[in-house]
Amino acid sequence: MTTVQLQTQDDSPDLPLYVSAPKVYPQRVHGVYRRIKWALLIVTLGIYYLLPFVRWNRGPNEPSQAVLVDLAHRKFYFFFIEIWPQEVYYLTGLLILAAMTLFLMNALAGRVWCGYLCPQTIWTDLFLATERLIEGDRRERMLKDAGPWTLARVREKTLKHFTWLMIAWWTGGAWVNYFADAPTLVHDLATFQAPVVSYVWIGILTFTTYVLAGFMREQVCLYMCPWPRIQAALTDEYALNVMYRLDRGEPRTSFKKSLALRAKGEHPGDCIDCSQCVAVCPTGVDIRQGANLGCIQCGLCIDACDSIMEKIGRPPRLIAYDTDVNVARRVAGKANIFKPIRSRTVLYGTIIALVGAVMLLALANRTNLSVSAMHDRNPMFVKTADGSIRNALTLHIVNRKPMARRFAIEAAGFDPAHVEAVGATKGADGWPVVEVGPDQIRELRMLVTVPGATHPPPKQDLAFTVVDVASGEKAMTTDNFIAP
Amino acid sequence: MPEQKHGEIDAHSGTPTTGHEWDGIKELNTPLPRWWLNTFYACIVWAIGYWLVYPAWPLLNGYTHGLANWSSRVAIGEDLNELKALRGDMNESIATASLAKIENSPELLAFARAQGSAAFALHCSTCHGAGGQGSKGYPNLNADRWIWGGTLEAIQTTITHGVRWDADPETHASAMPAFGRDSLLSKSEIANVADYVRTWSGNAPPQSADLAEGQRLFGQNCATCHGEDGKGNVELGAPNLTTQVWLYGPSKAAIIDRIQNGGGGVMPAWSGRLDPTTIKALTIYVHTLGGGK
Ligand code: SF4
Ligand code: SF4
Numbered sequence: 001m002t003t004v005q006l007q008t009q010d011d012s013p014d015l016p017l018y019v020s021a022p023k024v025y026p027q028r029v030h031g032v033y034r035r036i037k038w039a040l041l042i043v044t045l046g047i048y049y050l051l052p053f054v055r056w057n058r059g060p061n062e063p064s065q066a067v068l069v070d071l072a073h074r075k076f077y078f079f080f081i082e083i084w085p086q087e088v089y090y091l092t093g094l095l096i097l098a099a100m101t102l103f104l105m106n107a108l109a110g111r112v113w114c115g116y117l118c119p120q121t122i123w124t125d126l127f128l129a130t131e132r133l134i135e136g137d138r139r140e141r142m143l144k145d146a147g148p149w150t151l152a153r154v155r156e157k158t159l160k161h162f163t164w165l166m167i168a169w170w171t172g173g174a175w176v177n178y179f180a181d182a183p184t185l186v187h188d189l190a191t192f193q194a195p196v197v198s199y200v201w202i203g204i205l206t207f208t209t210y211v212l213a214g215f216m217r218e219q220v221c222l223y224m225c226p227w228p229r230i231q232a233a234l235t236d237e238y239a240l241n242v243m244y245r246l247d248r249g250e251p252r253t254s255f256k257k258s259l260a261l262r263a264k265g266e267h268p269g270d271c272i273d274c275s276q277c278v279a280v281c282p283t284g285v286d287i288r289q290g291a292n293l294g295c296i297q298c299g300l301c302i303d304a305c306d307s308i309m310e311k312i313g314r315p316p317r318l319i320a321y322d323t324d325v326n327v328a329r330r331v332a333g334k335a336n337i338f339k340p341i342r343s344r345t346v347l348y349g350t351i352i353a354l355v356g357a358v359m360l361l362a363l364a365n366r367t368n369l370s371v372s373a374m375h376d377r378n379p380m381f382v383k384t385a386d387g388s389i390r391n392a393l394t395l396h397i398v399n400r401k402p403m404a405r406r407f408a409i410e411a412a413g414f415d416p417a418h419v420e421a422v423g424a425t426k427g428a429d430g431w432p433v434v435e436v437g438p439d440q441i442r443e444l445r446m447l448v449t450v451p452g453a454t455h456p457p458p459k460q461d462l463a464f465t466v467v468d469v470a471s472g473e474k475a476m477t478t479d480n481f482i483a484p
Numbered sequence: 485m486p487e488q489k490h491g492e493i494d495a496h497s498g499t500p501t502t503g504h505e506w507d508g509i510k511e512l513n514t515p516l517p518r519w520w521l522n523t524f525y526a527c528i529v530w531a532i533g534y535w536l537v538y539p540a541w542p543l544l545n546g547y548t549h550g551l552a553n554w555s556s557r558v559a560i561g562e563d564l565n566e567l568k569a570l571r572g573d574m575n576e577s578i579a580t581a582s583l584a585k586i587e588n589s590p591e592l593l594a595f596a597r598a599q600g601s602a603a604f605a606l607h608c609s610t611c612h613g614a615g616g617q618g619s620k621g622y623p624n625l626n627a628d629r630w631i632w633g634g635t636l637e638a639i640q641t642t643i644t645h646g647v648r649w650d651a652d653p654e655t656h657a658s659a660m661p662a663f664g665r666d667s668l669l670s671k672s673e674i675a676n677v678a679d680y681v682r683t684w685s686g687n688a689p690p691q692s693a694d695l696a697e698g699q700r701l702f703g704q705n706c707a708t709c710h711g712e713d714g715k716g717n718v719e720l721g722a723p724n725l726t727t728q729v730w731l732y733g734p735s736k737a738a739i740i741d742r743i744q745n746g747g748g749g750v751m752p753a754w755s756g757r758l759d760p761t762t763i764k765a766l767t768i769y770v771h772t773l774g775g776g777k
Contacts, residue, residue, distance in 0.1 A: 378615030382626040382774065385727035387686070392626065392774050422772045423593045435590070443594055447774050452728070 023145075024218055024284035026128060027138035027276075031303025040116050041125055049170070052177035058082075061402045061438050069179050073439075081363060084400070086370075093359045097352060104348040106231045108340060109240040109321065114227065115298030120220050123171070123213035124282065127164055134160045138279055164214045165206065172205030218283035221296055228293050237324040238339050242297050244277070244288040244319050247330045252288075255312060270314045277301035277319055287319060297321075368400040369407075371466045373446075373479040380482045387452035389483045395421075395444045397466055399436040405468050406435045411448060412463040420447045433469065448481060456483040579761045583636040586768055593768065600769025603762050607754070616773045620732055621749050626774045629729040632656050633718040634777035640767040646753030647721070655753055658720050663705065664744030677701050678739040684714050684726035685734065721748065 056066035056079055063070065068077040076083040083090050105113050114121060135141050135156050144153055176198045177185055188194035189202075212220055221228065235241075249271035253261065258268040271288065278286045280301060285294045287301050299321070306316040326336045376392040384390050399405050408431045411419045416430030422445040424432035436442040446464070450456045460481040467474050492501045494512055504511040516524075534540070539555065541548040549555075568575070574595045578586060586592040605614065611622045618624035623631065632642045642656065649655040663669040669677070679689040680698025689695055703712060709722035716724035723731060731749075732738045754763055770776070 376615055376626075378613065379617035379624070379626060382617075382624060383728050384627055384775075385629040385724070385729055387728035390626075390774060422774075423587060423590060442590060443597075445597075445772055445774075 021219060021222075022284065024282065025138045025142050025279075026282045026300075027279040027304075028132055029280040029300050029303045029307075031300075031306055033299030033303050037116060037125065037298065037300075041122050044117065044119075044122055045126070049174045052174065052182035056080075059402050063181060065181055067178060068181075071179060082400070084398070086398070087366075090359065090362075093355055096355050097359075100348050100352045100355070102227075103234060104345060104352065106234050107236070107239055107342070107345045107348060109297060110235055110242075111228065111231055111295065111297045112240075114221060114225075114296035118221075118296075120212060120225070121282075121296060121298070123167075123209060124217045126167060127213040127217075128282070130163050130167070131160055134163070161214075164210055168206045168209035168213070169202065171209045172202040175205050176201050218294070221283055222294050232293055234344075236342075236344070238342055240321040240323055241291055242287060242295055242299055242302060242319065243291070243322040243324075243327060244271075245317075245322060245327065245330075246288070246290075247327060249288065249318050270309065270318050272308065272312060274308055276304040276308050280304040291324070367473065367475060369405075369466065369468065369473050369475045370398045370400075371464060371475045371477045372396050373464060373477045375479050375482070381484065383452065383484075384449065388449045389452055389456055390447055390449040391462075391481050393446045393448070393479060395446055395464060395466075395477070396441055397434070397436050397444060398441045400439060402438045404435055404437050405470065406433055408433050408467045408469055409444070409446070410465045410467060411446075412465065413461070414448060414450070418449045420449075421445065422447070427469070450481065450483070456481065458483055575761055578764055583640065583764065583767060583771075586764070587636070587771070593772070596765040596768040597772060599762065600765035600767070603758065603766050604769055607758065608766070611751070616770065623731060623749075624729065624775075625770050627729045628775040628777065629724060629727045630718065630775065630777065631716075631721050631723050631731070634771075634775055636767060636771050636776070638718070639770050639776070640763065642751070643763050643766055643770075644753065644755045647751040648748060649750060649753045652753035652755070656721050658709075658722075659748045660709070660722075660742070660746040662744065662746035664740075665746070669701065669705065669743070673697075673701055674740055674743045675736075677706070677743060678736050681714065681725050681739060682734075682736060685728055685730075687734070687736075 051067050052065065054066040055064050056077075057064055058077075062082075063077060065077065066079050070077065074085040102113055131141070135144060144156075147153075173186075173189070176189075180198070185194055185198065189198065216224075246269075248269065250269040252271035252273045253268045255272040255274075258270075258272060261268040277288065278284075278301075280303070281287070281295075282298060282300065283294045283296055285292045287295060302317070302319045302321070305319040309316045309318055323338075326338075329336060372395070374394045374396070376394070380391070382390045382392070395409065397407060399407075408427050408429075409419070409421060409424070410416075410431045416426075419432065421432035421434060424434040424444065427433040432446075434442060434444055448462065460483070461478060462481045463476060463478045465474055465476045492503065492510075493499070494501055494510065497512060499512045499514055501510045502513045536550065537552045537554075538550040539547050540550060574592075577592055578596055578599075581589070581592060586596050604612075604616065608616070612618050612625055613622070616625035628634065630638065632638060632647065645652045645654045645656065647656045648659065661668060664671070664674055676694050676698035678698075679693035680695050680702055683689055683695065702710075702714070706714075709720050710716050710725055711722075714725040716722045728734075730738065732742055754766075758766070
C-alpha cells in the first residue's frame, strides 16, 4: 500500500514529555451528517426520556409499564416479554447480540457507533449545542475564555452550568423511571416520598452526566473508553472510515495560490488549508494526518469541508467515508472497489442471525409453567421402617400466569400411592395436587418411595410432570431415583 | 509552584531538576498532577473527619468513641432488630398458629421450613448431619421410625426438653439396663436374645441359635419396655425393634453391644436456648423431612 509521508510534529525533540490536553472548541457546522446526527439525537433521547411512560396492559397483578426492571421481584418487563430470574440467559443473548452488532458496525464503518449513537457523544452534542447557544460559537468562546471575567460572562457561564445541570438532572431522573412505575415515581419524587435510593441515583447520574458531557467530553472517547482500542484491533482496510482523500487534496496550497496555479494549467491539491475540518471536530483531530484513533467517525469534518469545496467551486467530498484500499488504488491509478461482504461481516452477520433466531425461538416456545427438581444429597436415600427405599426431592414449580392455578404432580414409573408431596392434597387419581399463586414459585418437597423388596436398581430415571388441572398445560423435569 | 532553588533545566525534557544527583544521574522535578495532589489532600481531610466521627484511637482502657458514637455491636443490634421487624408478621403467624395449621398453609410452611432449615444447620446438624441423615447413635430424621414419637407435638416436645438432659426436669428419661456389663444376662443368653430380635426384621438366625430361649429371655427382660412383640413404646423411648431402621446398626454384633451396655443417647433441651418460634419452625422442618407421622 502506498503511504504519503506527512510532516507531523510528533517526533520534534524539544517538546516536553507531557502536555495537558488542549481544550477543544468545536465549531458549528451544517450539512448532511450534522442533520443525521440531529435526527438520531432527537430519536434516541426521545426514547430514553419517554419510554418509561409508555403503558402496556398485562392484566391484574402485573405492572402496566412497557419497559420495567422490577428489582424487588427480580423481573424484567419489555413490552410483551417478561423475563424471570431463571432466564438471565436472555441477557447473555442480548449482550452477544449487542457485541456482534458493534463488531459488524465496525467492520462496515469503523467507529461509526461512537460518532452517531454512543450516549457519551449524544449528551456531549446536546451540551455543546447549549454552550453554543449561550456563549456563542467557537471563535467567540475562545476569545471570551482568553479574555477577562466580566459580569456578562459570569452571567453566561452561570446560565450555561445551570442549564447543563438541568439536563443532567433530567437525565438521572429518567433513569430511575425504568426501575419503578414512572408516573407514580415522578409524583413521589416531587412530593419527597420516593425511596432514598432513587434520590441517590438521580444524584449520581446527574453528577456523572454533568462531568462527562460537560467537562470530560472527548477525553472520555480518547482515554477512558476501551472501544477504540478494541475496534482498532478488529477493523481492516475495507472498513469505511472518515478520510481525507490525500490523493486529491495534496499538495495543499492557499486558495489564492491554487487559483494562480490552476490558471497556469497546473494541478494543485484541492485542500486550501483552511482548517475548517479541524475546527469542527469534536475530538480535536486533524483528519488530514491520516486515520486516527481519536476520530469518532462523526462525519462533521465532511460537512465542513464540503461547504468549503462548494464555496471554492471544487467537487465535494474531499473528506469522505472511504477505505484505505481505495485511497491506495486511486493513488495507483486503479478504480474504486467496495466489498461490504467479507468473511468478517459474514461471520458477524451469521452470529447475529443465529443468536437472534435462538432467542426468538426460545421466546416463542416459552411457557407459562415450568418445573425443576433438586434431589436431596444428604441423604440420597433413606430406608424406612418397613424396609422401603425413599428419595426426597424439592420441586420448584413456576407459575407465570397472573392467576393462581392448581397442578397435579405425576411421577412417571411410580404408583401414585408411593409419591407424596409435603403440604399437598391428593387428587382423584391419587397424584398430589398443589396450588401455586399468581406469578409465583412454589417449593414442594416430594417423597418417592419404592418397596425394598422390589430391589430397585441403584439409579433409575424419574420424571415429574406438572399438569394444570384446569387447562391441561404440562411441564416436565427429570431426575434419578437412587437406591443402595 | 515554589521557586526553583536549583534552577537547572534538563536539556532533553525541558523539565527543571531537583538538584539531587547520584552517579551523574539527576532527578527531574516533575510535579505530581494537580488532580492527584488534590485527591491526596482530600483523603487527608477525609481521614481527619473519620478520626473525629468514628471510634479511632485505642486508650489505656477503652477507646475514643467518636462524634457519631458508632460501634459495630450497636450496628449489628440494629440490623438484627430490622431483620426481626422484617420477619415480624410471619414470625407472629408462626408463633400463634398451631403446628398443623402451619403445615397446611403453603406460605407458613415455606417460611417455617426456611427458618427451620437455617436453625437446623446451626444447632442440629452437628449430631444429626446436614440433611438430618443421622449416623450411628444419632437418629436419622428422614426415616419414619421415631423413638420418642414422630407427631408434630412429640417432635416439639423432644426438641424443647431434650433426651436424658438432666438439667431439664421434663426431659425424656429412661435408659436401657446394661444387661451384660451388669451381669444380668450371660454372653450366650445375650446372643440368643439378639438372634431372636433380629428375626423380626427378617434376618435369618444362624444354625446355633436357640430362638425359643431367646423369646423366653426377651419376655422376661425386655418385653416390659419393648413390648412382647418388640413394637416398642414411645412413652418410654423404647425403640420399635421390628423395623428396618436401626439406630446403632442392624448387625448381630451391634445388637449384642446394645444389650451388653444398655444406655441411650443424649440430646440437649433447646428451650431457653432457642425461642419457641424457632423451635416451632424446627419442628415443622424435621417433621417434613419425610419421616413425620
Ligand atoms: S475527524 Fe471528522 S469524523 Fe473524525 S471525529 Fe473529527 S470531525 Fe468527526
Ligand atoms: S476543510 Fe477541507 S479544505 Fe479545509 S483544511 Fe480541511 S480538508 Fe482542507
